[in-house]
Amino acid sequence: MMSKPIRAGFQSVVPFLSIQHAAKLVEFLVAAFDAVETFQSKNHFEVRIGDSMIMIGDVGDRPPTTAQLFMYVENVDVVWERAMQAGATTLMEPTERPWGEGEEMVRAAAIKDPSGNSWFLGGSN
Numbered sequence: 001m002m003s004k005p006i007r008a009g010f011q012s013v014v015p016f017l018s019i020q021h022a023a024k025l026v027e028f029l030v031a032a033f034d035a036v037e038t039f040q041s042k043n044h045f046e047v048r049i050g051d052s053m054i055m056i057g058d059v060g061d062r063p064p065t066t067a068q069l070f071m072y073v074e075n076v077d078v079v080w081e082r083a084m085q086a087g088a089t090t091l092m093e094p095t096e097r098p099w100g101e102g103e104e105m106v107r108a109a110a111i112k113d114p115s116g117n118s119w120f121l122g123g124s125n
Contacts, residue, residue, distance in 0.1 A: 009038075010053045018065045019115040022058035028114055029054075031086035033071070033079065066116040073123040076107040080121060083111045091118060094125065 006012060019025055026045050029035035038053070039046035045056040049071065059065075073079045077094045084090065091110035099106040099122070107125040112118050 009048070011051075014053050014055055015067060015069060016055040016057060017067055017115070017117060018057045018059050019117070020059055020061075020064050021115065022056045025056055025113060025115045025117075028086050028088070032083035032088060032111075032113070064115065066118070068118040068120065070120045070122065073121050075125060076109050076121050076123050077125045079123075080109040080111065083113075083119070087114045088112060088119075094121075 017025070022043070022045050023040075026035070026037055026040075026047060029047055029049065030037065033049050035047040035049045035054075037045060037047050043058040043060070045058075047054050047056065054069075080090075080094050088111035091112055092108070094107055094109040096105045097108040098104070099108070106122055109121045110118060111121070
Protein backbone atom coordinates (compact mmCIF):
# COMPACT_ATOMS: atom_id res chain seq x y z
CA MET A 1 0.00 0.00 0.00
CA MET A 2 1.42 3.40 -1.01
CA SER A 3 1.42 6.15 1.54
CA LYS A 4 -0.30 9.41 0.70
CA PRO A 5 2.34 11.89 -0.61
CA ILE A 6 0.69 14.99 0.92
CA ARG A 7 0.42 15.23 4.71
CA ALA A 8 -3.08 15.56 6.10
CA GLY A 9 -4.12 19.21 6.31
CA PHE A 10 -1.52 20.42 3.80
CA GLN A 11 -2.04 21.73 0.28
CA SER A 12 0.01 20.68 -2.78
CA VAL A 13 2.28 23.75 -2.62
CA VAL A 14 3.45 24.84 0.82
CA PRO A 15 5.43 28.07 1.28
CA PHE A 16 8.60 27.52 3.31
CA LEU A 17 10.05 30.70 4.77
CA SER A 18 13.75 30.56 5.72
CA ILE A 19 14.38 33.40 8.13
CA GLN A 20 16.18 34.47 11.29
CA HIS A 21 14.21 34.52 14.55
CA ALA A 22 11.44 32.23 13.29
CA ALA A 23 9.63 32.13 16.65
CA LYS A 24 9.12 35.91 16.47
CA LEU A 25 7.60 35.59 12.99
CA VAL A 26 5.20 32.94 14.32
CA GLU A 27 4.14 35.38 17.06
CA PHE A 28 3.55 38.05 14.40
CA LEU A 29 1.51 35.70 12.19
CA VAL A 30 -0.69 34.71 15.14
CA ALA A 31 -1.32 38.36 16.08
CA ALA A 32 -1.70 39.74 12.54
CA PHE A 33 -3.39 36.92 10.61
CA ASP A 34 -4.96 34.68 13.30
CA ALA A 35 -2.46 31.95 12.41
CA VAL A 36 -2.54 28.75 14.44
CA GLU A 37 0.80 27.16 15.28
CA THR A 38 0.49 23.44 14.51
CA PHE A 39 4.09 22.29 14.97
CA GLN A 40 7.26 23.51 16.66
CA SER A 41 10.73 22.07 17.01
CA LYS A 42 14.07 23.76 17.66
CA ASN A 43 14.41 25.34 14.18
CA HIS A 44 11.16 24.46 12.39
CA PHE A 45 7.62 25.77 12.80
CA GLU A 46 4.37 25.16 10.97
CA VAL A 47 1.34 27.44 11.05
CA ARG A 48 -2.10 27.37 9.50
CA ILE A 49 -3.63 30.57 8.16
CA GLY A 50 -7.19 29.96 7.02
CA ASP A 51 -7.03 26.80 4.90
CA SER A 52 -3.30 27.06 4.11
CA MET A 53 -0.18 25.75 5.81
CA ILE A 54 3.15 27.60 5.96
CA MET A 55 6.47 26.10 7.09
CA ILE A 56 9.03 28.36 8.72
CA GLY A 57 12.67 27.45 9.21
CA ASP A 58 15.09 29.39 11.39
CA VAL A 59 18.38 29.84 9.52
CA GLY A 60 20.31 30.93 12.61
CA ASP A 61 23.22 33.17 11.59
CA ARG A 62 22.93 32.38 7.87
CA PRO A 63 21.34 34.97 5.57
CA PRO A 64 17.54 34.68 5.40
CA THR A 65 15.57 34.28 2.18
CA THR A 66 12.61 36.59 2.10
CA ALA A 67 9.44 35.79 0.19
CA GLN A 68 6.40 37.43 -1.32
CA LEU A 69 3.07 35.90 -0.39
CA PHE A 70 -0.48 36.63 -1.50
CA MET A 71 -3.38 36.06 0.86
CA TYR A 72 -7.12 36.32 0.27
CA VAL A 73 -8.85 37.84 3.30
CA GLU A 74 -12.43 38.66 4.25
CA ASN A 75 -11.69 42.27 5.21
CA VAL A 76 -8.50 43.88 3.88
CA ASP A 77 -8.77 46.95 6.11
CA VAL A 78 -9.15 44.94 9.32
CA VAL A 79 -6.30 42.54 8.50
CA TRP A 80 -4.01 45.38 7.36
CA GLU A 81 -4.67 47.27 10.61
CA ARG A 82 -4.05 44.15 12.74
CA ALA A 83 -0.77 43.54 10.87
CA MET A 84 0.32 47.12 11.46
CA GLN A 85 -0.44 46.82 15.19
CA ALA A 86 1.53 43.55 15.30
CA GLY A 87 4.67 45.24 13.93
CA ALA A 88 4.37 45.25 10.13
CA THR A 89 5.35 48.14 7.92
CA THR A 90 3.08 49.22 5.11
CA LEU A 91 3.99 48.72 1.47
CA MET A 92 0.55 49.79 0.21
CA GLU A 93 -2.31 51.09 2.31
CA PRO A 94 -5.73 49.56 1.64
CA THR A 95 -7.09 50.82 -1.67
CA GLU A 96 -9.38 49.81 -4.51
CA ARG A 97 -7.40 48.14 -7.34
CA PRO A 98 -8.30 46.60 -10.72
CA TRP A 99 -8.30 42.81 -10.46
CA GLY A 100 -8.33 39.74 -12.67
CA GLU A 101 -9.49 39.19 -16.22
CA GLY A 102 -12.42 41.60 -16.11
CA GLU A 103 -10.38 44.09 -14.09
CA GLU A 104 -13.16 44.49 -11.55
CA MET A 105 -12.20 46.64 -8.57
CA VAL A 106 -11.29 44.89 -5.32
CA ARG A 107 -9.78 46.00 -2.03
CA ALA A 108 -6.05 45.34 -1.72
CA ALA A 109 -3.12 46.23 0.56
CA ALA A 110 0.46 45.12 1.15
CA ILE A 111 2.67 44.90 4.23
CA LYS A 112 6.16 43.78 5.14
CA ASP A 113 6.39 41.51 8.19
CA PRO A 114 9.15 41.98 10.81
CA SER A 115 11.24 39.28 9.06
CA GLY A 116 11.19 41.11 5.72
CA ASN A 117 8.58 39.03 3.86
CA SER A 118 6.03 40.89 1.74
CA TRP A 119 2.36 39.99 2.15
CA PHE A 120 -0.17 41.13 -0.44
CA LEU A 121 -3.76 41.14 0.82
CA GLY A 122 -6.75 40.93 -1.48
CA GLY A 123 -10.44 40.73 -0.72
CA SER A 124 -13.20 42.99 0.48
CA ASN A 125 -13.47 45.84 2.96
